[in-house]
Amino acid sequence: MEFVKTNALSRTVLRPAALGTAVRRTAVLTATAGLLTAGLLTGPASADGPAGERADTMAACAYYNGNALTVYGQRGDRVSQAQCLLANRRYLPWGDVTGYFGPKTRAAVKKFQSRHHLTADGKVNKKTWYALYHA
Structure with missing residues (x-):
């Protein structure tokens, strides 16, 4: 499957034979982008919370x-x-x-x-x- 990206926010262009895989990958990328935007896919922003408490938030x-x-x-x-x-x-x-x-x-x-x-x-x-x- 061939992917061509012009920048991080642009659409992906691919060969028609890879359409089924592309749809699944697009869905995963869309979900991942949403999680990144929400700050959920990466680790906690800070290991320590207020007053030195450990963050209990878990990344998706x-x-x-x-x-x-x-x-x-x-x-x-x-x-x-x-x-x-x-x-x-x-x-x-x-x-x-x-x-x-x-x-x-x-x-x-x-x-x-x-x-x-x-x-x-x-x-x-x-x-x-x-x-x-x-x-």
Whole structure:
């Protein structure tokens, strides 16, 4: 699929054969733009609130909605989703939400799994996804 953008706010031009994928991607991009505008997709603006209190606001993680096995070395939306959920729970710094499942992400997953009484193997499996969404 070929995307051509002229600037950050312009429309995307693509080949007709990719229309189905384009519609889905456009919907995701539109939702993401709305979350960014609302300040929900990125981490909290400040780690500390008034009088030194911790911010309890969690960022909306809108990269992936599923529970497929996600492991070291992978890239993409599943990894970004896991990283965002880990960052929301302060197992991973927001700067490490990169979409690449590297050593920092694996260490964060293992720490999360250990603290939630899961097998700490560093793989985001169905049980780990469930815990990330519901913990």
